[in-house]
Amino acid sequence: MIAVPTISVENYLKAIFSLQKDGEERVKTKAIAESLDVSLPSVSGMIKSLADDGMVEYEPYRGVRLTKKGKKTALRVIRNHRLIEVFLVQTLGYSWDEVHNEAERLEHAVSDTLVARIEAFLGFPRFDPHGDPIPTADGELHRREMMTLGDASSGMHLKVERVLDQTPEVLQYLDRVGLRPGASCRVVEVLAFDGQMFLDIDGQQLPISATLAAKLLVTELDDDSERDTGRDDVQAVDRS
Amino acid sequence: MIAVPTISVENYLKAIFSLQKDGEERVKTKAIAESLDVSLPSVSGMIKSLADDGMVEYEPYRGVRLTKKGKKTALRVIRNHRLIEVFLVQTLGYSWDEVHNEAERLEHAVSDTLVARIEAFLGFPRFDPHGDPIPTADGELHRREMMTLGDASSGMHLKVERVLDQTPEVLQYLDRVGLRPGASCRVVEVLAFDGQMFLDIDGQQLPISATLAAKLLVTELDDDSERDTGRDDVQAVDRS
Protein backbone atom coordinates (compact mmCIF):
# COMPACT_ATOMS: atom_id res chain seq x y z
CA MET A 1 0.00 0.00 0.00
CA ILE A 2 1.78 3.10 -1.20
CA ALA A 3 0.20 6.09 0.46
CA VAL A 4 -0.11 9.08 -1.84
CA PRO A 5 0.01 12.42 0.03
CA THR A 6 -3.41 13.99 0.53
CA ILE A 7 -4.20 17.50 -0.63
CA SER A 8 -4.00 18.65 2.96
CA VAL A 9 -0.57 17.09 3.46
CA GLU A 10 0.70 18.62 0.23
CA ASN A 11 -0.51 22.04 1.32
CA TYR A 12 1.18 21.77 4.70
CA LEU A 13 4.47 20.74 3.09
CA LYS A 14 4.24 23.54 0.57
CA ALA A 15 3.55 26.06 3.35
CA ILE A 16 6.44 24.80 5.46
CA PHE A 17 8.76 24.99 2.48
CA SER A 18 7.85 28.58 1.66
CA LEU A 19 8.00 29.65 5.30
CA GLN A 20 11.61 28.55 5.66
CA LYS A 21 13.67 31.68 6.00
CA ASP A 22 17.28 31.62 4.94
CA GLY A 23 18.71 32.17 8.39
CA GLU A 24 16.24 30.17 10.46
CA GLU A 25 16.54 26.53 11.29
CA ARG A 26 12.93 25.60 11.93
CA VAL A 27 9.46 26.77 10.96
CA LYS A 28 7.11 27.77 13.79
CA THR A 29 3.70 26.24 14.31
CA LYS A 30 2.10 29.66 14.43
CA ALA A 31 3.49 30.66 11.05
CA ILE A 32 2.06 27.53 9.46
CA ALA A 33 -1.32 28.10 11.10
CA GLU A 34 -1.50 31.66 9.80
CA SER A 35 -0.31 30.72 6.34
CA LEU A 36 -2.96 28.01 5.94
CA ASP A 37 -5.65 29.76 7.99
CA VAL A 38 -6.16 26.83 10.35
CA SER A 39 -6.01 26.63 14.13
CA LEU A 40 -2.81 25.94 16.06
CA PRO A 41 -3.98 22.53 17.30
CA SER A 42 -4.68 21.50 13.70
CA VAL A 43 -1.08 22.27 12.87
CA SER A 44 0.21 20.41 15.92
CA GLY A 45 -1.81 17.37 14.90
CA MET A 46 -0.70 17.44 11.29
CA ILE A 47 2.92 17.95 12.24
CA LYS A 48 2.82 14.77 14.26
CA SER A 49 1.43 12.80 11.39
CA LEU A 50 3.95 14.35 8.97
CA ALA A 51 6.73 13.33 11.38
CA ASP A 52 5.34 9.78 11.48
CA ASP A 53 5.47 9.71 7.69
CA GLY A 54 9.07 10.93 7.68
CA MET A 55 8.17 14.21 6.00
CA VAL A 56 9.42 16.51 8.77
CA GLU A 57 11.75 16.45 11.74
CA TYR A 58 9.93 17.66 14.77
CA GLU A 59 10.86 18.57 18.30
CA PRO A 60 7.88 19.71 20.40
CA TYR A 61 7.77 23.46 21.05
CA ARG A 62 10.74 23.99 18.74
CA GLY A 63 9.20 23.90 15.29
CA VAL A 64 9.67 21.69 12.25
CA ARG A 65 12.13 21.20 9.46
CA LEU A 66 11.44 19.34 6.22
CA THR A 67 13.27 16.08 5.66
CA LYS A 68 14.65 15.22 2.24
CA LYS A 69 11.43 13.33 1.51
CA GLY A 70 9.26 16.24 2.66
CA LYS A 71 11.22 18.75 0.63
CA LYS A 72 10.96 16.59 -2.45
CA THR A 73 7.19 16.40 -2.10
CA ALA A 74 6.89 20.13 -1.49
CA LEU A 75 8.99 20.93 -4.55
CA ARG A 76 6.91 18.60 -6.70
CA VAL A 77 3.75 20.50 -5.72
CA ILE A 78 5.41 23.89 -6.27
CA ARG A 79 6.65 22.71 -9.65
CA ASN A 80 3.14 21.63 -10.58
CA HIS A 81 1.73 24.95 -9.45
CA ARG A 82 4.16 27.10 -11.38
CA LEU A 83 4.04 25.15 -14.60
CA ILE A 84 0.26 25.22 -14.48
CA GLU A 85 0.40 28.99 -14.05
CA VAL A 86 2.61 29.40 -17.09
CA PHE A 87 0.31 27.14 -19.07
CA LEU A 88 -2.80 29.08 -18.09
CA VAL A 89 -1.25 32.43 -19.02
CA GLN A 90 0.61 31.35 -22.12
CA THR A 91 -1.82 28.90 -23.68
CA LEU A 92 -5.24 29.82 -22.41
CA GLY A 93 -4.85 33.57 -22.15
CA TYR A 94 -5.31 33.98 -18.41
CA SER A 95 -3.92 37.16 -16.85
CA TRP A 96 -1.38 36.72 -14.08
CA ASP A 97 -3.79 37.77 -11.38
CA GLU A 98 -6.26 35.01 -12.29
CA VAL A 99 -4.03 31.97 -12.23
CA HIS A 100 -3.21 31.48 -8.57
CA ASN A 101 -6.46 30.01 -7.32
CA GLU A 102 -6.90 27.81 -10.37
CA ALA A 103 -3.36 26.43 -9.99
CA GLU A 104 -3.94 25.98 -6.26
CA ARG A 105 -6.50 23.28 -7.01
CA LEU A 106 -4.91 21.74 -10.09
CA GLU A 107 -1.46 21.32 -8.53
CA HIS A 108 -2.80 18.36 -6.49
CA ALA A 109 -4.59 16.66 -9.37
CA VAL A 110 -1.95 16.46 -12.10
CA SER A 111 0.32 13.44 -12.55
CA ASP A 112 4.06 13.75 -12.97
CA THR A 113 3.59 12.61 -16.55
CA LEU A 114 1.09 15.34 -17.31
CA VAL A 115 3.25 18.05 -15.81
CA ALA A 116 6.25 16.83 -17.78
CA ARG A 117 4.22 17.01 -20.98
CA ILE A 118 2.97 20.48 -20.15
CA GLU A 119 6.55 21.52 -19.44
CA ALA A 120 7.71 20.25 -22.84
CA PHE A 121 4.68 21.77 -24.56
CA LEU A 122 5.60 25.17 -23.09
CA GLY A 123 9.24 24.83 -24.12
CA PHE A 124 10.71 24.25 -20.63
CA PRO A 125 10.07 27.68 -19.09
CA ARG A 126 12.30 28.53 -16.13
CA PHE A 127 10.05 31.04 -14.39
CA ASP A 128 6.34 31.38 -13.82
CA PRO A 129 4.37 34.54 -14.66
CA HIS A 130 5.32 36.14 -11.33
CA GLY A 131 8.99 35.43 -11.88
CA ASP A 132 9.12 32.51 -9.44
CA PRO A 133 11.62 29.85 -10.53
CA ILE A 134 10.24 26.46 -11.59
CA PRO A 135 11.76 23.41 -9.86
CA THR A 136 12.97 20.67 -12.20
CA ALA A 137 11.41 17.21 -12.31
CA ASP A 138 14.18 15.88 -10.07
CA GLY A 139 13.64 18.51 -7.43
CA GLU A 140 16.28 21.10 -8.21
CA LEU A 141 15.34 24.68 -7.46
CA HIS A 142 17.71 27.25 -8.85
CA ARG A 143 17.54 30.29 -6.63
CA ARG A 144 19.34 33.55 -7.16
CA GLU A 145 20.20 36.15 -4.57
CA MET A 146 18.15 39.25 -5.14
CA MET A 147 17.35 42.40 -3.24
CA THR A 148 13.89 43.79 -2.72
CA LEU A 149 12.94 47.07 -4.27
CA GLY A 150 12.72 48.38 -0.71
CA ASP A 151 16.45 47.85 -0.28
CA ALA A 152 17.32 49.90 -3.36
CA SER A 153 18.57 53.45 -3.09
CA SER A 154 18.22 56.62 -5.15
CA GLY A 155 19.69 56.56 -8.61
CA MET A 156 19.75 52.80 -8.97
CA HIS A 157 18.73 51.39 -12.32
CA LEU A 158 16.79 48.17 -11.69
CA LYS A 159 15.14 45.27 -13.40
CA VAL A 160 12.03 43.68 -11.87
CA GLU A 161 12.62 39.95 -11.49
CA ARG A 162 9.91 38.58 -9.25
CA VAL A 163 6.71 39.52 -7.42
CA LEU A 164 6.18 38.01 -3.96
CA ASP A 165 2.44 38.49 -3.83
CA GLN A 166 -0.44 36.56 -5.37
CA THR A 167 -3.41 38.75 -4.51
CA PRO A 168 -5.31 39.81 -7.63
CA GLU A 169 -5.55 43.46 -6.54
CA VAL A 170 -1.81 43.84 -6.11
CA LEU A 171 -1.05 42.02 -9.37
CA GLN A 172 -3.60 44.05 -11.32
CA TYR A 173 -2.08 47.25 -10.00
CA LEU A 174 1.47 46.19 -10.80
CA ASP A 175 0.39 45.16 -14.26
CA ARG A 176 -1.32 48.49 -14.81
CA VAL A 177 1.74 50.52 -13.86
CA GLY A 178 4.07 48.24 -15.81
CA LEU A 179 5.97 46.63 -12.94
CA ARG A 180 6.03 43.13 -14.41
CA PRO A 181 8.99 40.74 -14.32
CA GLY A 182 11.38 41.90 -17.02
CA ALA A 183 10.47 45.58 -16.70
CA SER A 184 13.19 48.09 -15.84
CA CYS A 185 12.97 51.26 -13.77
CA ARG A 186 15.09 53.82 -11.95
CA VAL A 187 14.83 54.92 -8.32
CA VAL A 188 14.32 58.68 -8.27
CA GLU A 189 14.00 59.22 -4.55
CA VAL A 190 13.48 57.35 -1.29
CA LEU A 191 11.92 59.09 1.68
CA ALA A 192 14.01 58.15 4.72
CA PHE A 193 11.25 58.45 7.33
CA ASP A 194 8.73 56.03 5.84
CA GLY A 195 10.46 54.28 2.98
CA GLN A 196 8.11 55.72 0.38
CA MET A 197 9.79 55.52 -3.03
CA PHE A 198 9.50 57.32 -6.34
CA LEU A 199 10.34 55.40 -9.48
CA ASP A 200 10.89 56.42 -13.03
CA ILE A 201 9.41 53.82 -15.30
CA ASP A 202 9.26 54.49 -19.03
CA GLY A 203 9.48 58.19 -18.34
CA GLN A 204 6.56 58.13 -15.92
CA GLN A 205 7.00 59.08 -12.27
CA LEU A 206 5.49 56.47 -9.94
CA PRO A 207 5.13 56.48 -6.13
CA ILE A 208 5.54 53.09 -4.43
CA SER A 209 4.88 52.41 -0.74
CA ALA A 210 7.46 50.63 1.36
CA THR A 211 4.97 47.78 1.82
CA LEU A 212 4.67 47.22 -1.89
CA ALA A 213 8.38 47.73 -2.49
CA ALA A 214 9.13 44.85 -0.11
CA LYS A 215 7.22 42.52 -2.41
CA LEU A 216 9.25 43.21 -5.53
CA LEU A 217 12.54 41.44 -6.07
CA VAL A 218 14.91 43.29 -8.36
CA THR A 219 18.44 43.16 -9.75
CA GLU A 220 20.65 46.11 -10.49
CA LEU A 221 21.37 46.97 -14.11
CA ASP A 222 24.79 48.29 -15.23
CA ASP A 223 24.24 51.92 -16.19
CA ASP A 224 21.71 52.19 -18.99
CA SER A 225 22.46 48.99 -20.88
CA GLU A 226 19.93 46.21 -20.37
CA ARG A 227 22.09 43.29 -19.45
CA ASP A 228 20.87 39.80 -20.36
CA THR A 229 19.91 38.14 -17.12
CA GLY A 230 18.53 34.97 -18.57
CA ARG A 231 14.98 36.16 -18.03
CA ASP A 232 13.97 36.47 -21.65
CA ASP A 233 11.80 33.34 -21.33
CA VAL A 234 9.43 35.18 -19.03
CA GLN A 235 6.48 36.17 -21.10
CA ALA A 236 4.85 39.37 -20.05
CA VAL A 237 1.08 39.41 -19.91
CA ASP A 238 -0.32 41.36 -22.81
CA ARG A 239 -3.82 42.61 -22.27
CA SER A 240 -3.85 45.68 -24.41
CA MET B 1 -21.89 28.94 3.44
CA ILE B 2 -22.21 27.56 -0.03
CA ALA B 3 -21.22 23.89 0.03
CA VAL B 4 -19.27 22.80 -3.01
CA PRO B 5 -19.75 19.10 -3.84
CA THR B 6 -16.85 16.95 -2.68
CA ILE B 7 -14.94 14.67 -5.04
CA SER B 8 -16.78 11.74 -3.52
CA VAL B 9 -20.16 13.30 -4.09
CA GLU B 10 -19.28 14.17 -7.66
CA ASN B 11 -18.20 10.60 -8.33
CA TYR B 12 -21.42 9.19 -6.91
CA LEU B 13 -23.53 11.52 -9.05
CA LYS B 14 -21.51 10.68 -12.13
CA ALA B 15 -21.90 6.97 -11.45
CA ILE B 16 -25.65 7.28 -10.91
CA PHE B 17 -26.00 9.25 -14.11
CA SER B 18 -24.15 6.71 -16.22
CA LEU B 19 -25.96 3.78 -14.63
CA GLN B 20 -29.37 5.10 -15.65
CA LYS B 21 -30.69 2.78 -18.30
CA ASP B 22 -33.13 4.09 -20.83
CA GLY B 23 -36.01 1.89 -19.69
CA GLU B 24 -35.42 1.85 -15.97
CA GLU B 25 -36.78 4.32 -13.51
CA ARG B 26 -34.25 4.06 -10.71
CA VAL B 27 -30.65 3.06 -10.16
CA LYS B 28 -29.97 0.20 -7.73
CA THR B 29 -27.69 0.52 -4.73
CA LYS B 30 -25.77 -2.59 -5.79
CA ALA B 31 -24.99 -1.18 -9.23
CA ILE B 32 -23.54 1.99 -7.69
CA ALA B 33 -21.47 -0.02 -5.22
CA GLU B 34 -19.98 -2.14 -7.99
CA SER B 35 -19.38 0.81 -10.25
CA LEU B 36 -17.45 2.71 -7.59
CA ASP B 37 -15.95 -0.35 -5.91
CA VAL B 38 -17.26 0.55 -2.47
CA SER B 39 -19.38 -1.43 0.00
CA LEU B 40 -23.17 -1.44 -0.05
CA PRO B 41 -23.47 0.39 3.31
CA SER B 42 -21.22 3.14 1.98
CA VAL B 43 -23.66 3.64 -0.86
CA SER B 44 -26.68 3.61 1.45
CA GLY B 45 -25.05 6.25 3.60
CA MET B 46 -24.06 8.46 0.73
CA ILE B 47 -27.48 8.16 -0.86
CA LYS B 48 -29.06 9.51 2.29
CA SER B 49 -26.76 12.49 2.33
CA LEU B 50 -27.31 13.11 -1.38
CA ALA B 51 -31.06 13.04 -0.73
CA ASP B 52 -30.62 15.55 2.12
CA ASP B 53 -28.78 17.82 -0.31
CA GLY B 54 -31.56 17.51 -2.88
CA MET B 55 -29.32 15.71 -5.37
CA VAL B 56 -31.37 12.51 -5.61
CA GLU B 57 -34.86 11.26 -4.94
CA TYR B 58 -34.69 8.20 -2.79
CA GLU B 59 -37.16 5.62 -1.60
CA PRO B 60 -35.56 2.93 0.61
CA TYR B 61 -35.14 -0.45 -1.10
CA ARG B 62 -36.30 1.05 -4.40
CA GLY B 63 -33.19 2.81 -5.67
CA VAL B 64 -32.42 6.39 -6.54
CA ARG B 65 -33.11 8.87 -9.28
CA LEU B 66 -31.21 12.10 -9.90
CA THR B 67 -33.05 15.35 -9.31
CA LYS B 68 -32.58 18.25 -11.69
CA LYS B 69 -29.87 19.60 -9.39
CA GLY B 70 -28.13 16.22 -9.21
CA LYS B 71 -28.25 15.75 -12.96
CA LYS B 72 -26.82 19.20 -13.51
CA THR B 73 -23.90 18.47 -11.23
CA ALA B 74 -23.28 15.08 -12.85
CA LEU B 75 -23.29 16.61 -16.32
CA ARG B 76 -20.89 19.30 -15.26
CA VAL B 77 -18.41 16.66 -14.10
CA ILE B 78 -18.88 14.58 -17.26
CA ARG B 79 -18.39 17.68 -19.37
CA ASN B 80 -15.16 18.45 -17.51
CA HIS B 81 -13.98 14.88 -17.97
CA ARG B 82 -14.63 14.72 -21.69
CA LEU B 83 -13.19 18.12 -22.55
CA ILE B 84 -10.08 17.29 -20.55
CA GLU B 85 -9.76 14.06 -22.53
CA VAL B 86 -9.94 15.90 -25.84
CA PHE B 87 -7.40 18.41 -24.61
CA LEU B 88 -4.95 15.74 -23.49
CA VAL B 89 -5.18 13.89 -26.80
CA GLN B 90 -5.31 16.87 -29.10
CA THR B 91 -2.94 19.29 -27.45
CA LEU B 92 -0.55 17.19 -25.39
CA GLY B 93 -0.33 14.12 -27.60
CA TYR B 94 -1.79 11.55 -25.21
CA SER B 95 -3.18 8.38 -26.78
CA TRP B 96 -6.84 7.61 -26.10
CA ASP B 97 -6.02 4.76 -23.74
CA GLU B 98 -3.98 7.04 -21.44
CA VAL B 99 -6.45 9.84 -20.81
CA HIS B 100 -9.11 8.27 -18.63
CA ASN B 101 -7.29 8.13 -15.30
CA GLU B 102 -5.76 11.54 -15.75
CA ALA B 103 -9.15 13.07 -16.53
CA GLU B 104 -10.69 11.19 -13.61
CA ARG B 105 -8.65 13.32 -11.20
CA LEU B 106 -8.66 16.60 -13.10
CA GLU B 107 -12.44 16.67 -13.63
CA HIS B 108 -12.90 17.62 -9.97
CA ALA B 109 -10.21 20.29 -9.88
CA VAL B 110 -11.06 22.50 -12.86
CA SER B 111 -13.27 25.58 -12.57
CA ASP B 112 -16.13 26.26 -14.96
CA THR B 113 -14.10 29.13 -16.33
CA LEU B 114 -11.11 26.95 -17.09
CA VAL B 115 -13.22 24.33 -18.81
CA ALA B 116 -14.91 26.98 -20.91
CA ARG B 117 -11.53 28.32 -21.98
CA ILE B 118 -10.29 24.83 -22.84
CA GLU B 119 -13.46 24.26 -24.83
CA ALA B 120 -12.90 27.43 -26.83
CA PHE B 121 -9.20 26.67 -27.25
CA LEU B 122 -10.12 23.29 -28.73
CA GLY B 123 -12.69 24.80 -31.07
CA PHE B 124 -15.83 23.54 -29.31
CA PRO B 125 -15.47 19.81 -29.95
CA ARG B 126 -18.71 17.84 -29.74
CA PHE B 127 -17.27 14.43 -28.91
CA ASP B 128 -14.40 13.13 -26.83
CA PRO B 129 -11.73 10.74 -28.19
CA HIS B 130 -13.97 7.72 -27.48
CA GLY B 131 -16.89 9.27 -29.34
CA ASP B 132 -18.77 10.21 -26.16
CA PRO B 133 -20.78 13.41 -26.60
CA ILE B 134 -19.70 16.48 -24.60
CA PRO B 135 -22.43 18.19 -22.54
CA THR B 136 -22.72 21.95 -23.06
CA ALA B 137 -21.99 24.48 -20.33
CA ASP B 138 -25.70 24.75 -19.59
CA GLY B 139 -26.16 21.04 -19.16
CA GLU B 140 -27.50 19.92 -22.51
CA LEU B 141 -26.45 16.45 -23.61
CA HIS B 142 -27.23 15.67 -27.20
CA ARG B 143 -27.69 11.94 -27.49
CA ARG B 144 -28.34 9.98 -30.63
CA GLU B 145 -29.91 6.56 -30.92
CA MET B 146 -27.33 4.03 -32.01
CA MET B 147 -27.07 0.27 -32.21
CA THR B 148 -24.19 -1.75 -30.88
CA LEU B 149 -21.98 -3.64 -33.27
CA GLY B 150 -23.39 -6.80 -31.69
CA ASP B 151 -26.84 -5.92 -33.05
CA ALA B 152 -25.61 -5.60 -36.64
CA SER B 153 -26.14 -8.37 -39.18
CA SER B 154 -24.20 -9.73 -42.12
CA GLY B 155 -23.64 -7.42 -45.03
CA MET B 156 -24.21 -4.21 -43.11
CA HIS B 157 -21.89 -1.35 -43.87
CA LEU B 158 -21.17 0.49 -40.61
CA LYS B 159 -19.44 3.47 -39.15
CA VAL B 160 -17.92 3.28 -35.67
CA GLU B 161 -19.27 6.14 -33.58
CA ARG B 162 -18.43 5.43 -29.97
CA VAL B 163 -16.54 3.03 -27.70
CA LEU B 164 -18.15 2.13 -24.37
CA ASP B 165 -15.00 0.98 -22.62
CA GLN B 166 -12.15 2.88 -21.02
CA THR B 167 -9.70 0.09 -20.19
CA PRO B 168 -6.30 0.70 -21.81
CA GLU B 169 -6.00 -2.88 -23.09
CA VAL B 170 -9.29 -2.72 -24.97
CA LEU B 171 -8.56 0.73 -26.36
CA GLN B 172 -5.05 -0.21 -27.46
CA TYR B 173 -6.44 -3.24 -29.26
CA LEU B 174 -9.17 -1.28 -30.99
CA ASP B 175 -6.66 1.34 -32.02
CA ARG B 176 -4.36 -1.32 -33.42
CA VAL B 177 -7.05 -2.91 -35.57
CA GLY B 178 -8.38 0.47 -36.67
CA LEU B 179 -11.76 0.44 -34.91
CA ARG B 180 -11.69 4.09 -33.85
CA PRO B 181 -14.63 6.49 -33.94
CA GLY B 182 -15.03 7.57 -37.56
CA ALA B 183 -13.77 4.27 -39.01
CA SER B 184 -16.04 2.29 -41.31
CA CYS B 185 -16.34 -1.47 -41.74
CA ARG B 186 -18.58 -4.18 -43.18
CA VAL B 187 -20.05 -7.18 -41.38
CA VAL B 188 -18.94 -10.29 -43.25
CA GLU B 189 -20.50 -12.94 -41.07
CA VAL B 190 -22.10 -13.43 -37.66
CA LEU B 191 -22.00 -16.82 -35.97
CA ALA B 192 -25.48 -17.47 -34.61
CA PHE B 193 -24.50 -19.74 -31.72
CA ASP B 194 -22.02 -17.39 -29.93
CA GLY B 195 -22.32 -14.04 -31.62
CA GLN B 196 -18.76 -14.11 -32.89
CA MET B 197 -18.44 -11.66 -35.79
CA PHE B 198 -16.16 -11.22 -38.75
CA LEU B 199 -15.59 -7.72 -40.07
CA ASP B 200 -14.02 -6.39 -43.20
CA ILE B 201 -12.09 -3.28 -42.34
CA ASP B 202 -9.93 -1.67 -45.01
CA GLY B 203 -9.82 -4.99 -46.86
CA GLN B 204 -8.61 -6.87 -43.76
CA GLN B 205 -10.70 -9.64 -42.23
CA LEU B 206 -11.11 -9.20 -38.48
CA PRO B 207 -12.76 -11.47 -35.88
CA ILE B 208 -14.61 -9.69 -33.06
CA SER B 209 -16.07 -11.40 -29.99
CA ALA B 210 -19.66 -10.73 -28.96
CA THR B 211 -18.35 -9.19 -25.75
CA LEU B 212 -16.26 -6.66 -27.60
CA ALA B 213 -18.98 -6.05 -30.20
CA ALA B 214 -21.34 -4.99 -27.41
CA LYS B 215 -18.98 -2.16 -26.53
CA LEU B 216 -18.95 -0.54 -29.95
CA LEU B 217 -21.74 1.80 -30.96
CA VAL B 218 -22.21 2.09 -34.71
CA THR B 219 -24.46 3.66 -37.33
CA GLU B 220 -25.39 2.14 -40.63
CA LEU B 221 -23.99 3.67 -43.79
CA ASP B 222 -26.06 3.85 -47.01
CA ASP B 223 -24.41 1.46 -49.42
CA ASP B 224 -20.81 2.46 -50.07
CA SER B 225 -21.16 6.23 -49.79
CA GLU B 226 -19.86 7.70 -46.57
CA ARG B 227 -22.66 9.92 -45.38
CA ASP B 228 -21.80 12.96 -43.31
CA THR B 229 -22.90 12.19 -39.77
CA GLY B 230 -21.53 15.30 -38.18
CA ARG B 231 -18.64 13.40 -36.72
CA ASP B 232 -15.88 15.08 -38.66
CA ASP B 233 -14.82 16.97 -35.55
CA VAL B 234 -13.65 13.77 -33.94
CA GLN B 235 -9.94 13.67 -34.33
CA ALA B 236 -8.50 10.19 -34.63
CA VAL B 237 -5.38 9.45 -32.64
CA ASP B 238 -2.42 9.27 -34.93
CA ARG B 239 0.46 7.27 -33.50
CA SER B 240 2.12 6.03 -36.67
Add this chain to the structure above:
DNA sequence: GCCTTTTATTAGTCTTGCCTAAATTTCTGA
Protein backbone atom coordinates in the same frame (compact mmCIF):
# COMPACT_ATOMS: atom_id res chain seq x y z
C1' DG C 1 -47.71 -19.34 -1.03
C1' DC C 2 -43.46 -20.38 1.54
C1' DC C 3 -38.38 -20.65 1.74
C1' DT C 4 -34.01 -19.46 0.21
C1' DT C 5 -31.12 -16.17 -1.97
C1' DT C 6 -30.17 -11.61 -3.10
C1' DT C 7 -30.31 -6.89 -2.08
C1' DA C 8 -30.51 -3.15 1.07
C1' DT C 9 -30.44 -1.01 5.48
C1' DT C 10 -29.05 -0.22 10.27
C1' DA C 11 -25.63 -0.35 13.89
C1' DG C 12 -21.30 0.52 15.27
C1' DT C 13 -16.24 1.49 14.25
C1' DC C 14 -12.16 3.70 12.08
C1' DT C 15 -9.33 7.42 9.96
C1' DT C 16 -8.49 12.04 8.49
C1' DG C 17 -8.50 16.60 9.40
C1' DC C 18 -10.69 20.12 11.35
C1' DC C 19 -12.43 22.64 15.74
C1' DT C 20 -12.63 24.80 20.95
C1' DA C 21 -11.16 24.75 25.66
C1' DA C 22 -7.73 23.77 28.89
C1' DA C 23 -3.10 22.89 30.24
C1' DT C 24 1.72 23.50 29.53
C1' DT C 25 6.05 25.36 27.96
C1' DT C 26 8.81 29.11 26.37
C1' DC C 27 9.77 33.85 25.94
C1' DT C 28 10.13 38.62 27.52
C1' DG C 29 10.55 42.55 30.24
C1' DA C 30 10.83 44.76 34.63
Add this chain to the structure above:
DNA sequence: TCAGAAATTTAGGCAAGACTAATAAAAGGC
Protein backbone atom coordinates in the same frame (compact mmCIF):
# COMPACT_ATOMS: atom_id res chain seq x y z
C1' DT D 1 14.52 36.11 38.71
C1' DC D 2 10.14 35.78 38.04
C1' DA D 3 5.39 37.11 36.48
C1' DG D 4 2.62 37.80 32.60
C1' DA D 5 2.23 37.10 27.69
C1' DA D 6 2.72 34.33 23.77
C1' DA D 7 3.22 29.99 21.65
C1' DT D 8 2.36 25.22 21.75
C1' DT D 9 0.47 20.93 22.97
C1' DT D 10 -3.10 17.90 24.96
C1' DA D 11 -7.85 16.62 25.59
C1' DG D 12 -12.07 15.93 23.73
C1' DG D 13 -15.47 16.56 19.80
C1' DC D 14 -17.44 16.69 15.18
C1' DA D 15 -18.21 15.56 10.20
C1' DA D 16 -17.24 12.94 6.07
C1' DG D 17 -16.73 8.80 4.12
C1' DA D 18 -15.11 4.48 4.29
C1' DC D 19 -15.55 -0.40 6.57
C1' DT D 20 -17.67 -5.14 8.85
C1' DA D 21 -21.39 -7.55 11.10
C1' DA D 22 -26.07 -8.01 11.85
C1' DT D 23 -30.82 -7.29 10.46
C1' DA D 24 -34.61 -6.55 7.31
C1' DA D 25 -36.93 -6.41 2.96
C1' DA D 26 -37.64 -8.04 -1.78
C1' DA D 27 -37.39 -11.51 -5.37
C1' DG D 28 -37.19 -16.05 -7.31
C1' DG D 29 -37.85 -21.19 -7.29
C1' DC D 30 -40.76 -25.05 -6.34
